Amino acid sequence: MIKKAREAILHCRRLRVLTGAGISAESGVPTFRGANGLWGKYNVMELATPEAFQRNPELVWKFYNWRREVIAKVKPNPAHKALVDLEKIIPDFLLITQNVDGLHQQAGNKNMVELHGNIWWVKCTTCEYLAQDRSIPLPSLPTCPKCSSLLRPNVVWFGEALDPEVLDKAIEAIENTEVLLVIGTSAVVQPAASLIWLAKEKGALIIEINIEKTEASEIADITLLGKAGEVLPQLVK
Ligand code: BJW
Ligand code: ZN
The missing domain is CATH 3.40.50.1220 (TPP-binding domain)
Structure with missing residues (x-):
């Protein structure tokens, strides 16, 4: 074969x-599903949806800061x-x-x-701002340098196009x-x-x-x- x-x-x-x-x-890098998958340890709906981010952006950013830390160390x-x-x-x-x-x-x-998307990029929740930012950790609630709104990871969450x-x-x-x-x-x-x-x-x-x-x-x-x-x-x- x-x-x-x-x-x-x-x-x-x-x-x-x-x-x-x-x-x-x-x-x-941990996978999502399966025995050692991320989703076994964390509740996806608490972390990888726009609703979760609206409800608790600090928790979601904590998760992504942790993921960035893990990924920064690997090759x-x-x-x-x-x-x-x-x-x-x-x-x-x-x-x-x-x-x-x-x-x-x-x-x-x-x-x-x-x-x-890419975990090393952030985008603004209000304006068009999109930038690479490799700092770890990002502030627990990072804000847009252009309009001061909340920034989010530039990744695609469930329910998003x-x-x-x-x-x-x-x-x-x-x-x-x-x-x-x-x-x-x-x-x-x-x-x-x-x-x-x-x-x-x-x-x-x-x-x-x-x-x-x-x-x-x-x-x-x-x-x-x-x-x-x-x-x-x-x-x-
Ligand atoms: C090895 C190995 C080794 C281990 N060597 N192999 C019902 C039907 C159809 C669709 C839906 C539905 N219900 C809901 C939906 C939609 C939903 C969806 O698909 N849900 C399903 C779970 C049912 N999809 C969406 O919401 C998408 N958007 C959408 O549909 O929009 C519609 C829309 C249109 C217009 C306007 C508005 C909306 C968006 C999906 C976004 C997914 N996002 C995530 C998170 C990204 C950010 C982050 O990382 O935090 O993407 S979820 C997560 O899953 C991540 C991954 O890219 C994605 C796929 O996972 P992947 O890569 O397959 O990983 P695992 O862990 O599942 O598998 C690992 C594999 O590796 C296993 O097979 C192992 O065996 C293997 N493996 N070690 C080789 N060494
Ligand atoms: Zn902005």
């Missing part, structure tokens, strides 16, 4: 890669590095990530979109791919997960890498069970 996946990837001209929290797990792993190599080899490559940790950029990927430009770019790329490589996602959060079904509908070969079977395994042509940091480098070399 690894050999078939390797050949399909190395011989295609158009490749899209969809990543989720599992690709950063070996770097030391890209061999899976992130393998995707940088792939971007160099494949003529038409797009990385579509659900992750907000910024590890793909840190590793060196250039042609990529972040579906759920994804940036339409970002989503459109992902959809168009998915509709025009030969191969879709799906790495470390439980494939349950929409609309990100639906991109896998869209690729299948359009005739792409779906290759999945995960430590366990997921919602997407049924439609995947090849599922490689194993850690991304161990499996992915074998597909590239």
Whole structure:
């Protein structure tokens, strides 16, 4: 199976890669779901929704300050590095990530979109202010330098729409791919997960890498069970 996946990837001209929290797990970033997932310890509805932020912005900022602290200490792993190599080899490559940790950029990927935003950016809840801010911790209630309103993390919470430009770019790329490589996602959060079904509908070969079977395994042509940091480098070399 690894050999078939390797050949399909190395011989295609158009490749899209969809990543989720599992690709950063070996770097030391907790995933969301599963035994060691963040959501087991924290109540999502208390933290990753606009309603939660309205109700208790201090608590939500405390959570994000903690996440920033964790992520600041970690480094890209061999899976992130393998995707940088792939971007160099494949003529038409797009990385579509659900992750907000910024590890793909840190590793060196250039042609990529972040579906759920980036934890190192903040945006104003009132005006158009949007800026990178890597300070840790941010004040418990950070304010906008332009209009003094409350700032929020530039991430997409449940019930919020994804940036339409970002989503459109992902959809168009998915509709025009030969191969879709799906790495470390439980494939349950929409609309990100639906991109896998869209690729299948359009005739792409779906290759999945995960430590366990997921919602997407049924439609995947090849599922490689194993850690991304161990499996992915074998597909590239
Ligand atoms: C390894 C590994 C290793 C471990 N190697 N693998 C019913 C049907 C359809 C949709 C909905 C519905 N009910 C509600 C909705 C909508 C909702 C949704 O999808 N909910 C589902 C949970 C049911 N979606 C939304 O609300 C989205 N917005 C939307 O729909 O808007 C509509 C709208 C339109 C117009 C106007 C207004 C609204 C927004 C979704 C935003 C998701 N945000 C989060 C938080 C981001 C910020 C933050 O980080 O704090 O994004 S939630 C969280 O889940 C995060 C992730 O990106 C996302 C996906 O998780 P992911 O990456 O798959 O991680 P895990 O933990 O689930 O899985 C890890 C995987 O790795 C596992 O499979 C492991 O096995 C594997 N693994 N170690 C390889 N070493
Ligand atoms: Zn402002």
